[in-house]
Amino acid sequence: MADLLEVRDLKIGAHAYEEDGSRREIEIVKGISFDLEKGRVLGLIGESGAGKSTIGLAALAYGRGGVTITGGQVRLDGEDILALSPRGIGRVRGARVCYVAQSAAAAFNPAHKLGDQVIEGTLRHGIMSKSEARARAAELFGILGLPDPETFGNRYPHQVSGGQLQRAMTAMALCPRPDLIVFDEPTTALDVTTQIDVLAAIKRAIEETGTAALYITHDLAVVAQVADDIMVLRHGETVEYGPTRQIIEAPEEGYTRALVDVRTTSKPAATDQSGALLRLEGISASYGSGPQVLTDVSLHVPRGQTLAIVGESGSGKSTLARVITGLLPQSAGTVTFDGETLPPRLAQRSKDQLRQIQLIYQMADTAVNPRHTVAQIIGRPLRFYHGMRGKARRERVQELLDQIEMGQGFADRYPAELSGGQKQRVAIARALAAGPELILCDEPTSALDPLVAEGILSLLMRLQKETGVSYVFITHDIAIVRAIADSVAVMLNGRLQRFGPRDEALSPPFDDYTDLLLKSVPEMKEGWLEEALSSRRIASGGQ
Amino acid sequence: MRLRSIPPSAWIGMAGIALAFVAALFAPVLAPYGEREIVGAVWEPMGPEHWLGTDNLGRDLLSRLIFGAQTTLFVALAASILSFAIGICLSFVAAVTRGIVDQGLSRLNDLMMSIPTLIFALVVLAALPQKLWILILVMAILDSTRVFRLGRAVAVDIAVMDFVEAARLRGEGTIWIIFREILPNALSPLLAEFGLRFAFAVLFLSTLSFLGLGIQPPQADWGGMVKDNSDGIIFGVPAALIPGGAIAALAVCVNIVVDWLLHRTSSLKGGRDG
Numbered sequence: 001m002a003d004l005l006e007v008r009d010l011k012i013g014a015h016a017y018e019e020d021g022s023r024r025e026i027e028i029v030k031g032i033s034f035d036l037e038k039g040r041v042l043g044l045i046g047e048s049g050a051g052k053s054t055i056g057l058a059a060l061a062y063g064r065g066g067v068t069i070t071g072g073q074v075r076l077d078g079e080d081i082l083a084l085s086p087r088g089i090g091r092v093r094g095a096r097v098c099y100v101a102q103s104a105a106a107a108f109n110p111a112h113k114l115g116d117q118v119i120e121g122t123l124r125h126g127i128m129s130k131s132e133a134r135a136r137a138a139e140l141f142g143i144l145g146l147p148d149p150e151t152f153g154n155r156y157p158h159q160v161s162g163g164q165l166q167r168a169m170t171a172m173a174l175c176p177r178p179d180l181i182v183f184d185e186p187t188t189a190l191d192v193t194t195q196i197d198v199l200a201a202i203k204r205a206i207e208e209t210g211t212a213a214l215y216i217t218h219d220l221a222v223v224a225q226v227a228d229d230i231m232v233l234r235h236g237e238t239v240e241y242g243p244t245r246q247i248i249e250a251p252e253e254g255y256t257r258a259l260v261d262v263r264t265t266s267k268p269a270a271t272d273q274s275g276a277l278l279r280l281e282g283i284s285a286s287y288g289s290g291p292q293v294l295t296d297v298s299l300h301v302p303r304g305q306t307l308a309i310v311g312e313s314g315s316g317k318s319t320l321a322r323v324i325t326g327l328l329p330q331s332a333g334t335v336t337f338d339g340e341t342l343p344p345r346l347a348q349r350s351k352d353q354l355r356q357i358q359l360i361y362q363m364a365d366t367a368v369n370p371r372h373t374v375a376q377i378i379g380r381p382l383r384f385y386h387g388m389r390g391k392a393r394r395e396r397v398q399e400l401l402d403q404i405e406m407g408q409g410f411a412d413r414y415p416a417e418l419s420g421g422q423k424q425r426v427a428i429a430r431a432l433a434a435g436p437e438l439i440l441c442d443e444p445t446s447a448l449d450p451l452v453a454e455g456i457l458s459l460l461m462r463l464q465k466e467t468g469v470s471y472v473f474i475t476h477d478i479a480i481v482r483a484i485a486d487s488v489a490v491m492l493n494g495r496l497q498r499f500g501p502r503d504e505a506l507s508p509p510f511d512d513y514t515d516l517l518l519k520s521v522p523e524m525k526e527g528w529l530e531e532a533l534s535s536r537r538i539a540s541g542g543q
Numbered sequence: 544m545r546l547r548s549i550p551p552s553a554w555i556g557m558a559g560i561a562l563a564f565v566a567a568l569f570a571p572v573l574a575p576y577g578e579r580e581i582v583g584a585v586w587e588p589m590g591p592e593h594w595l596g597t598d599n600l601g602r603d604l605l606s607r608l609i610f611g612a613q614t615t616l617f618v619a620l621a622a623s624i625l626s627f628a629i630g631i632c633l634s635f636v637a638a639v640t641r642g643i644v645d646q647g648l649s650r651l652n653d654l655m656m657s658i659p660t661l662i663f664a665l666v667v668l669a670a671l672p673q674k675l676w677i678l679i680l681v682m683a684i685l686d687s688t689r690v691f692r693l694g695r696a697v698a699v700d701i702a703v704m705d706f707v708e709a710a711r712l713r714g715e716g717t718i719w720i721i722f723r724e725i726l727p728n729a730l731s732p733l734l735a736e737f738g739l740r741f742a743f744a745v746l747f748l749s750t751l752s753f754l755g756l757g758i759q760p761p762q763a764d765w766g767g768m769v770k771d772n773s774d775g776i777i778f779g780v781p782a783a784l785i786p787g788g789a790i791a792a793l794a795v796c797v798n799i800v801v802d803w804l805l806h807r808t809s810s811l812k813g814g815r816d817g
Contacts, residue, residue, distance in 0.1 A: 325712055346711065354714040367705040371727035384713060434713070 004077060004179055004212050005036040005059060011071035012054050012063065012236075029054055029236040031072065038179070041206060041213045043227030043244070045220055045259070047449035048420075051236040052216045056182040058082075059214060060097050061089045076179070094121040098173035102185040104165040108157040114168050115153020122176040133175065140171040143208055144201040163194035167201050174209055181206075182214045187222060191312040191476060192520040199225055199522075200533055218449060220259050221522035224248050225529040232256050248524050258451060260524060267461060269502040270486040276300035277470050278324070278438055282333035285323050293319045294494045296333070301438065301487075304464065306471040308481040308502075310517065311491035317474045320491070321440045324472070325359055338437065355385045358431035362443040364423035368415045374401070374426055375411040381433040400429040403466075404459060421452035425459065432463065438470045446477065457484060478521045482506065490514050553803035559796030563789075567612040574606035579761045586772075586780045595785055599771050604785055611763035611786065618679055618758070619744040625683035626744075627737060630690025635721040635729075637691075638698035649695065655688045661750065668756040678757065682747060686740055693736050697729045704728075731805050738801030742794035749790070765790050 012029035029051040036042050044052040054067060061081045063069050073080045081092055093099075098121075101107045108117055118140075119133035128136060134153070141149035144167040157165060166186055173181045186202065187195040203226050206213055217223050223230060223244075230247040232239040232255065240253045251257045279300040286292045294316045301307040311317045322328040324335060329344035336342070337356065343349050361367035368377050378397045382388040388396060394411075401410055404425040415423055424444060431439050441460070445453035461484060463469060475481060481488055481502070488505040490498040492513050498505055510518070519532050566573060575594075576582050580602060587597040595604040637645040655663075664681055671677050701707065702725060710724050749766015751757030758764040760771075768786035775782045 327708065327712070346714075349714075351714050354712065359709065359712055361705045361709070363705060367709060369706040369724055369728070372723075381713060384715070430709075 003035040004038045005214075006075040006078075007032060007034050007055075007059070007072070008075070009033055009072040010055065010058055010069070010074065012051070012058060012067060013070040014067045027070070027236065028067070029058070032231075032233075032236075032238055033072075034231055034241065036180070036212050036214070038212055039210045040229070041215055041227045043223035043230040044214060044216045044233060045218065045223055045230060046233035046239075047218060047451065049235070050233040052218075052233050053184055055233070056184050056214050056216045057099075059180065059182055060093050060099060062093070091125070095125040095127060095176050096178050097180045097182065098176065098178040100166075100169050100173045100181060100183045100186050102188055104169040105157070105162060107169060108165060110157050112156075113153060114155055114157060114160070118153060118168060118172040119175055121172065125176060127176045136175055136177075137171060140174050140205070141168075143205050144168075144171055145197065145204075146171075161194070163190055163198050166190065166198050170198075170202055170205060174205055174211065177209070178211055180212045180214070182216070184216045185218070188217065188219070192478075192522075193312060193516055195222070196520045196522075196529070196532060200529060202226065203529065219522065220248065221524040221528075224524055224526060225522065232259065245526055248526070266483045270302070270305050273302050273305065273487060273501055275302055276336075277303040277338055278472070279336040280320075280324070280333065281336070283320070283323055283330050283335070284332040285319060285328055285330045287328070292331075292494060294323065294330070297491075297494075297496045298333075299489050299496065299499050301470050301472055303437075304468045304470055305486040306464065306473055306484055307487050307489060308473045308475060308485035309489045309491060310475060310478065310481055311497075312476060314493075315491040316494035317491050318442055319494075321359065321442050321472065321474055324440060325357060351385065355381075355434045356437040357440065358434050358436040358438070359440045360424075360427050360431055360442065360444045363447055364420060364427050364444075365415070367427050368423060368430070370415050373412050373414055374418075377415075377426055378429045378433050381430060385434050396433070400433055403432065403463070404429045419452075420448055421455060424448065424456055428456075428459065428463070432467070432469075436469060438472065441471055441473045443475055444473075445480065446475065460484070478506075478518060490517065550803060552799050556796040556799030556803070559792060560800065563612050563616055563793055563796075566609045567616045570609045570613050574603075574609045576603040576606040578602075578607060578610040578763055580606075586775055586778075586782055596782055598768065598782055599775065604768075604782060607763040607768060608765070608786060608789060611765045611768055612789075614758050614762060614764040615745055615748065615766070615790075618675070618682070618748050618764075619741055621679045622682035622686060622744045622748075623737060623741045625679065626686035626740065627690055627733070629683060630687035631694050631726070631733065632721075633687075634691040634694030635698045635725060636717070638695050638702050639717055639720055639725070645695075648691070652688050652691045655685075656692075660685050660747075664747075664751060665754065665756060668751070673756075673759065678751070682744060682751075686744065686747075689740065690733075690736065693732065694729070697732050698725050701725045701728050734801050735805050738798045741797050745790050745793065 010029055010032045011027060013025055014028050016024045016026045032055055034042065044055060046052045054064070057064055058069055058074055061069070061074060061084065069082055074082050076092065076096065081089060084092065108114065115134065115137060118137045119130070122128055122133045122136070123130060137153055138149045141152045146152050146164055146167055152168075160168070170186070183202065187198050190198060199222065206226070215223055215227050227244050229242065230244050231241045232247065232253070234255055240247060240251065240256045247256060248260060251260055281298050283294055283297040284292060285294040297320060299307065309317045309320065319328065323330050326342065326344065326346035326349055334341050335344070337353070342353060375394070375397050378400055379393050382393050382396055397411060401407060406422060406425055410418070410422075415426070418426065445456050448456065457480065460471065464471065473480070473485065485502045487500060488498070488502050489496055490505070490513065497511060498514050506518070516536070519536060522528060581600055582603050583593060583597045583601050585597065585599060585601050587593055587601070589596045593603050593605065595608065598604050598607060633648055637648040664685060667681050668678065707720060707724050710720050745766065748757050748764065749769060752764055752767035753770040758767055760767065765786040769783050769790075772780070772783035772786070
């Protein structure tokens with residue numbers, strides 16, 4: 001059988017700008033080749049910068065933001081689409097090849113109804129009449145498991161959830177009956193419990209419509225559920241290319257193995273969990289006069305240990321961190337730190353109380369001032385809390401840089417000259433510089449690539465060993481919790497669902513929500529998705 | 544910063560600004576005739592005697608252009624700098640403290656903006672004694688309403704960033720947050736606005752002079768010179784176009800340099816678009 005998509009020696013270049021403003025050509029995809037048959041799914045996997053999205057867009061003969069396709073061929077049904085005229089490409093895009101983006105919320109126009117947007121491309125290409133397209137959309141909404149398929153299209157983007165929006169976007173891509181769909185990280189921005197539904201919907205839709213797909217993601221466990229073949233990419237080159245089973249069960253290359261067994265950090269949970277450094281009692285909070293975001297949360301963190309707080313977006317876990325820091329005064333309850341009750345408001349706390357609790361943010365990009373050098377960023381708490389100046393401060397900054405494994409040559413750089421992982425390390429060093437007793441980590445690794453995130457985690461663990469600092473680690477990633485936590489708190493809708501030592505909290509008997517949460521975490525094996533879904537149906541009484 | 548990385552357009556802009564400043568600083572040395580000296584007939588054409596011709600009273604146009612640079616540059620620059628100082632300080636305080644301070648300052652600003660600038664200036668300048676510093680102050684305060692608008696919008700955007708929150712958590716005071724955390728990040732749009740406002744200040748000054756409330760004759764300023772010679776246009780005398788061209792050229796030069804500065808700051812130190 002002839003291949004639907006043949007990519008031969010694809011080369012893609014981009015412009016890079018040197019510090020002095022001169023332009024330089026760099027190659028970001030260095031000769032990639034693969035074939036895709038009708039009805040098959042190829043997973044493209046790699047870290048950010050591996051070129052996976054760029055390759056996906058090249059299947060639409062598109063180069064994003066200054067990126068140009070410099071060589072090779074992309075043949076769709078034997079026709080080289082790179083050689084087509086702009087009009088010819090226009091006939092291919094959105095008709096024969098469709099695209100599903102990572103952020104559906106940003107991809108839909110909030111001022112138009114979903115139904116009209118879903119069929120827009122199909123109508124534009126004149127593939128179907130309006131009534132046919134509407135019927136097709138309703139059918140697809142049904143296949144994708146959206147509620148009320150007939151009337152779902154009458155809603156506006158803000159009236160549906162993120163997971164539903166992502167499915168609506170998949171419907172948009174499937175509507176013109178394309179030969180090929182490019183999925184660009186379609187579930188990355190979703191919660192785990194939502195991700196599993198969307199993943200299942202996408203898989204069913206691909207099977208029922210018989211379309212081929214390129215599935216781009218950085219999560220090997222996710223791609224293992226939908227892809228027939230997997231291509232592992234790094235720095236624009238193919239590392240390994242083979243059937244899914246072989247890649248996850250018997251990877252040949254070292255890099256692929258690293259991706260498969262990414263979680264290497266682990267530590268036994270501390271046994272003695274008495275003696276609290278931080279204790280929250282009956283905390284409730286709300287933003288302004290809005291609905292209550294936290295209801296009666298009580299927990300504690302022993303000195304030198306790690307408490308992991310897990311939950312989905314909107315569960316109130318970040319709000320809890322804001323209460324602890326004093327950014328959001330609680331409406332009820334007390335925060336006790338090291339035996340003394342902390343005033344609710346930031347302004348009422350003493351400088352020393354502020355020093356003892358530091359916060360690390362999820363987005364290192366926005367957490368460090370882009371106009372300050374690394375030395376200024378790390379040096380400020382030293383000056384502010386410890387009155388260090390001049391040479392002493394300079395030396396301490398270097399010591400801290402050594403401690404976060406960055407070494408010489410970084411002190412005078414600006415954040416823009418650092419990678420994402422390095423920025424997060426600088427943010428950690430800034431927190432350390434204060435000499436804190438407790439560091440609140442608000443999803444510090446979720447914006448990072450798996451291997452980089454792993455480096456940050458092991459750094460945090462090492463620092464805990466060296467300095468005896470305690471962590472409150474906010475995350476939605478159960479795997480991280482298993483690896484580093486001493487105790488675990490599960491949050492749902494602002495309430496504490498479960499709290500206790502790790503091994504106790506993460507073993508049965510579970511409450512319903514913890515069970516659902518644990519079962520939704522993708523595992524790196526084929527057929528996990530079906531197993532998880534069927535066990536879920538049994539649990540919920542076969543509905 | 545390496546000299547080679549400066550694009551030619553920025554060089555042209557800087558040369559233009561430098562020329563204006565040199566003219567202003569060394570006016571008595573450079574000018575072939577005196578500022579108020581009547582040296583020829585009315586509206587003489589350009590020639591070896593008077594390079595740019597003479598004006599409506601027979602004064603040397605080139606000399607007046609050079610002397611005019613003094614007043615025009617000084618007043619416009621002083622007014623712009625002052626308006627930025629006032630506008631930035633107040634707008635950043637409003638953006639950082641929010642609440643009632645923000646409401647008070649913002650509504651006061653709206654009130655000021657709702658009165659047409661020119662009428663406001665006319666009333667105030669007519670009532671107050673005609674002194675240069677009063678003129679500058681009035682121009683600056685009127686202009687600062689625009690700076691406030693922009694400054695507040697930019698600062699509100701930056702004030703919600705995590706690094707500002709981190710500074711608050713550290714216990715930093717408002718002054719540090721405004722000048723060390725927010726200002727460096729707000730510099731790009733504010734610089735661009737500065738170029739624009741400077742050009743407007745030159746024009747506003749000439750409007751005021753035209754109405755008799757700006758620079759008082761016989762002292763030369765570019766806007767006033769346009770006014771003095773504007774009647775000549777009817778008779779085909781281009782004398783008014785020369786100071787007019789000088790205003791335009793200065794505005795263009797300032798904007799070219801600001802554009803380049805903007806690009807440089809945003810691309811090198813990791814502005815939001817770099």
